[in-house]
Amino acid sequence: MNFTIKKALIAVTNGYTSLDVQVTNGIITAIGENLAVIGTEINGNNKLLLPGFFNAHTHSSEKWQRGIIPPLPLELWLAHLYDFAPLDTEQVYLSALGTAVETLLSGGTSVVDHLVLIPGKELETITTAVRAYQEVGIRAFIAPLIQDESLTAGMPGGKSLPEHESYFRPTAETLAIIEEAVIKFHHPESGINILVAPTGTQLCTDALFTGCIELSDRYNLCRHTHLLETKAQEKLAAEKYGCTAVEHLNKIGFLNNKTSLAHCVWLTDTDTKILAETQSTVVHNPLSNLRLGSGIAPILKYIQAGVNVTFGCDGASSNDSQDLLEAIKIGSILHNVTDIDYQHWITTRQAVEMAALGGAKGLGLDDQLGSLTVGKKADLVLYDLTNLSLLPRTDPIGLLVLGRPVNVVDYAWINGKQIIANGQFTTVNIDELRTELFNRSQWETREKSPGLGQIEPHYRQVMGL
Amino acid sequence: MNFTIKKALIAVTNGYTSLDVQVTNGIITAIGENLAVIGTEINGNNKLLLPGFFNAHTHSSEKWQRGIIPPLPLELWLAHLYDFAPLDTEQVYLSALGTAVETLLSGGTSVVDHLVLIPGKELETITTAVRAYQEVGIRAFIAPLIQDESLTAGMPGGKSLPEHESYFRPTAETLAIIEEAVIKFHHPESGINILVAPTGTQLCTDALFTGCIELSDRYNLCRHTHLLETKAQEKLAAEKYGCTAVEHLNKIGFLNNKTSLAHCVWLTDTDTKILAETQSTVVHNPLSNLRLGSGIAPILKYIQAGVNVTFGCDGASSNDSQDLLEAIKIGSILHNVTDIDYQHWITTRQAVEMAALGGAKGLGLDDQLGSLTVGKKADLVLYDLTNLSLLPRTDPIGLLVLGRPVNVVDYAWINGKQIIANGQFTTVNIDELRTELFNRSQWETREKSPGLGQIEPHYRQVMGL
Numbered sequence: 001m002n003f004t005i006k007k008a009l010i011a012v013t014n015g016y017t018s019l020d021v022q023v024t025n026g027i028i029t030a031i032g033e034n035l036a037v038i039g040t041e042i043n044g045n046n047k048l049l050l051p052g053f054f055n056a057h058t059h060s061s062e063k064w065q066r067g068i069i070p071p072l073p074l075e076l077w078l079a080h081l082y083d084f085a086p087l088d089t090e091q092v093y094l095s096a097l098g099t100a101v102e103t104l105l106s107g108g109t110s111v112v113d114h115l116v117l118i119p120g121k122e123l124e125t126i127t128t129a130v131r132a133y134q135e136v137g138i139r140a141f142i143a144p145l146i147q148d149e150s151l152t153a154g155m156p157g158g159k160s161l162p163e164h165e166s167y168f169r170p171t172a173e174t175l176a177i178i179e180e181a182v183i184k185f186h187h188p189e190s191g192i193n194i195l196v197a198p199t200g201t202q203l204c205t206d207a208l209f210t211g212c213i214e215l216s217d218r219y220n221l222c223r224h225t226h227l228l229e230t231k232a233q234e235k236l237a238a239e240k241y242g243c244t245a246v247e248h249l250n251k252i253g254f255l256n257n258k259t260s261l262a263h264c265v266w267l268t269d270t271d272t273k274i275l276a277e278t279q280s281t282v283v284h285n286p287l288s289n290l291r292l293g294s295g296i297a298p299i300l301k302y303i304q305a306g307v308n309v310t311f312g313c314d315g316a317s318s319n320d321s322q323d324l325l326e327a328i329k330i331g332s333i334l335h336n337v338t339d340i341d342y343q344h345w346i347t348t349r350q351a352v353e354m355a356a357l358g359g360a361k362g363l364g365l366d367d368q369l370g371s372l373t374v375g376k377k378a379d380l381v382l383y384d385l386t387n388l389s390l391l392p393r394t395d396p397i398g399l400l401v402l403g404r405p406v407n408v409v410d411y412a413w414i415n416g417k418q419i420i421a422n423g424q425f426t427t428v429n430i431d432e433l434r435t436e437l438f439n440r441s442q443w444e445t446r447e448k449s450p451g452l453g454q455i456e457p458h459y460r461q462v463m464g465l
Numbered sequence: 466m467n468f469t470i471k472k473a474l475i476a477v478t479n480g481y482t483s484l485d486v487q488v489t490n491g492i493i494t495a496i497g498e499n500l501a502v503i504g505t506e507i508n509g510n511n512k513l514l515l516p517g518f519f520n521a522h523t524h525s526s527e528k529w530q531r532g533i534i535p536p537l538p539l540e541l542w543l544a545h546l547y548d549f550a551p552l553d554t555e556q557v558y559l560s561a562l563g564t565a566v567e568t569l570l571s572g573g574t575s576v577v578d579h580l581v582l583i584p585g586k587e588l589e590t591i592t593t594a595v596r597a598y599q600e601v602g603i604r605a606f607i608a609p610l611i612q613d614e615s616l617t618a619g620m621p622g623g624k625s626l627p628e629h630e631s632y633f634r635p636t637a638e639t640l641a642i643i644e645e646a647v648i649k650f651h652h653p654e655s656g657i658n659i660l661v662a663p664t665g666t667q668l669c670t671d672a673l674f675t676g677c678i679e680l681s682d683r684y685n686l687c688r689h690t691h692l693l694e695t696k697a698q699e700k701l702a703a704e705k706y707g708c709t710a711v712e713h714l715n716k717i718g719f720l721n722n723k724t725s726l727a728h729c730v731w732l733t734d735t736d737t738k739i740l741a742e743t744q745s746t747v748v749h750n751p752l753s754n755l756r757l758g759s760g761i762a763p764i765l766k767y768i769q770a771g772v773n774v775t776f777g778c779d780g781a782s783s784n785d786s787q788d789l790l791e792a793i794k795i796g797s798i799l800h801n802v803t804d805i806d807y808q809h810w811i812t813t814r815q816a817v818e819m820a821a822l823g824g825a826k827g828l829g830l831d832d833q834l835g836s837l838t839v840g841k842k843a844d845l846v847l848y849d850l851t852n853l854s855l856l857p858r859t860d861p862i863g864l865l866v867l868g869r870p871v872n873v874v875d876y877a878w879i880n881g882k883q884i885i886a887n888g889q890f891t892t893v894n895i896d897e898l899r900t901e902l903f904n905r906s907q908w909e910t911r912e913k914s915p916g917l918g919q920i921e922p923h924y925r926q927v928m929g930l
Contacts, residue, residue, distance in 0.1 A: 015910045067855075067863030071801060071810035101853070231805075291867065293801030293810065321854070321869030330795065336536060336758030340696075341930050345536035345758065388566070388899050389786070390532075392906035398532030402756065404786030406871050434853050441857035443850075445480045465806050 008044025026416030052109025054359020057312030079451035096132035143197030200226035281362030288314035310358035473509025491881030517574025519824020522777030544916035561597035567787035608662030746827030753779035775823035
């Protein structure tokens with residue numbers, strides 16, 4: 001679809017100006033004053049036009065447990081997540097749909113889904129997520145979550161634990177599943193991308209990482225993993241490798257300019273330098289890092305060292321929302337308490353750039369996405385600035401980033417295709433989605449998970465509690 | 466108005482149950498199963514009923530500058546706030562209205578407005594805010610913000626600054642204005658309360674504090690002030706008093722069980738004990754404390770010491786929203802990174818109690834408000850649990866506190882009076898409010914404030930920057 005947005009507010013150096021934007025065949029073809037209307041005319045009056053943001057790390061199926069897991073650190077929270085989450089593919093479909101919808105309603109046009117796979121139905125899970133994302137029309141980066149060690153291996157001081165069970169599926173089989181998914185679904189032009197995405201050093205052998213690197217090289221895939229989310233993971237890496245997790249990942253060649261790393265809370269200065277040198281991207285998940293007590297990632301240091309940083313919501317069991325604007329707000333202002341010199345603090349314009357261009361960079365797509373630039377793909381969001389939550393009028397980006405915008409996405413396009421118009425989805429039926437989510441769930445409160453009992457005493461001992 | 470809510474979800478120990486609630490003459494008169502319908506029947510099916518929350522610290526007129534002040538610490542941020550904020554009473558009216566509306570849309574039924582007064586029009590300002598709050602019908606605690614020292618006195622190392630100008634109005638005159646406001650407007654039964662509210666030790670003499678104490682004793686008023694929001698204020702208190710600000714306030718008798726203290730970021734353990742002993746309340750403003758880089762208030766320590774803690778949004782120039790659910794979420798999960806022992810972390814149920822009963826306690830009203838208890842006043846909020854942002858169904862309070870609820874307030878009553886029905890205000894016209902806020906403002910970006918230039922070099926030197 002071709003269209004022309006007339007007189008939208010667009011950020012320029014030191015202010016805003018009212019401009020027209022032409023989109024032809026999914027590409028931004030002109031930005032200027034008084035452009036001729038090509039295709040549909042969109043009224044941009046009192047609306048702010050921004051490039052779409054990236055929800056650069058989430059786990060869609062966690063939506064089924066949002067709001068219910070008690071306040072616990074990651075290692076114990078995981079026991080809850082696994083004990084109570086038998087998924088079926090219909091759930092995978094609905095939670096992917098819901099995650100895409102909430103991401104879009106908060107300005108995100110791309111989602112990196114570190115997708116939990118149903119054991120024995122791995123390819124089916126991926127197929128289902130692909131279907132959901134294609135229906136919504138969001139640009140999807142599906143990162144099937146793989147590991148080849150069992151959950152107890154993720155705990156430091158593991159020698160005092162009973163012998164770990166070996167993982168139920170051999171590493172080579174896991175890699176074969178990913179390769180099959182790549183061959184079947186990796187079609188960047190149509191908006192579906194497959195990533196190699198070992199869950200993290202805590203639950204993966206070098207064989208799995210190396211296999212992922214090979215696949216990534218062979219098929220030109222992005223790489224994604226959790227990295228040093230918790231203090232426990234830092235301890236474990238030291239036990240496992242005799243060096244930091246970053247040093248180890250660098251040594252085995254996992255880090256490059258298409259590698260994005262979720263969390264990065266516990267990095268050393270040397271680690272930070274390695275990320276800058278390898279042009280890796282940090283995906284900042286401020287809400288889940290607080291919710292799980294993981295810590296405050298030293299984002300200002302990363303920025304100062306030249307590391308690319310973008311934002312993610314993380315899964316809805318550890319946040320528990322999928323609102324990118326919330327992640328951008330908290331992910332910006334949180335760091336003001338970590339550095340007394342306010343000249344280092346993240347400005348609202350910087351935050352928007354991190355969320356858009358930073359996200360594109362993390363996926364090696366900054367030449368195609370992430371800014372309002374002629375020649376780039378039209379992943380665009382038009383915000384209604386007459387909404388009560390954005391009034392009175394001041395600085396539109398300031399209001400969007402520092403306020404708490406509600407129902408402000410008026411239009412969204414991905415690859416030039418209209419997904420939201422007049423605040424309503426044109427691709428999916430939200431009422432049906434609500435009904436399905438409602439009918440497949442029930443009010444409940446959560447008792448202690450059985451798995452928790454097994455590992456809690458060990459966790460408390462290892463962490464000195 | 467009398468009404469009966471049928472079959473609402475209500476939190477009980479270890480879960481939820483579906484109950485009816487009768488309200489007669491503004492009072493909760495019965496809670497139980499199969500109650501007779503008295504007055505209007507309200508369908509509570511798939512809705513969660515909670516007591517109204519308290520937005521226990523804000524400055525309504527800051528709404529006119531939300532989103533526009535750059536990332537700066539409080540002392541420099543204040544220069545922006547004062548340089549660019551000439552208010553008129555119509556603005557005071559609209560921002561009070563808007564603050565009440567946003568508070569209500571996020572579950573708040575009471576607001577403590579530390580109200581900035583227009584110089585020379587002090588009583589008119591208060592009159593205007595009273596009018597706005599009466600129109601909306603929110604329970605209002607108007608705390609006229611007073612001081613008797615000029616802005617530069619609020620900076621530590623003040624001797625290196627040029628002589629402070631004396632404040633434009635004598636202390637006694639200020640106190641006389643407050644007394645007049647009390648006589649005219651302090652009518653707790655009708656939902657309007659006046660508080661004594663010196664801005665803080667950094668800008669007030671002991672004469673002003675003492676005058677406020679006398680007024681408070683004479684008219685049985687609550688007391689409210691900012692307390693140790695920034696490191697700079699901690700330094701200043703040491704210079705000014707030779708002890709901590711809390712020790713000083715205790716010495717002069719300002720702290721009691723009707724005193725609420727905004728921020729409390731930089732308290733010692735001894736200070737904390739004093740707050741517990743005097744039964745003072747801490748109002749936690751997590752968002753503004755992050756936004757201004759003030760620090761993370763040690764809330765878990767306060768709770769462990771038995772100090773009552775509740776939440777506030779703070780003014781919309783330092784947050785920049787007035788969404789209580791956001792303050793409750795961030796104000797709960799933020800502290801997980803301050804204590805490795807997760808057994809101390811705030812649960813979602815605790816957070817709701819802090820926001821409701823904790824707020825009531827801070828205003829000496831916990832016998833009348835803050836819980837679903839027969840005999841208490843009917844300040845109630847009914848949340849629509851079929852909203853997309855609260856699905857799928859899990860733990861309703863968990864979803865409300867840890868998610869990012871949007872448009873979820875279905876009904877709200879204050880003193881038994883219906884304020885919101887079917888998600889719409891019954892008392893004020895929101896479209897008119899939007900139009901007024903829109904028309905009286907313009908898109909702008911903010912240059913450096915002139916006042917900033919004067920104090921920034923001094924600030925950097927004093928803070929060792």
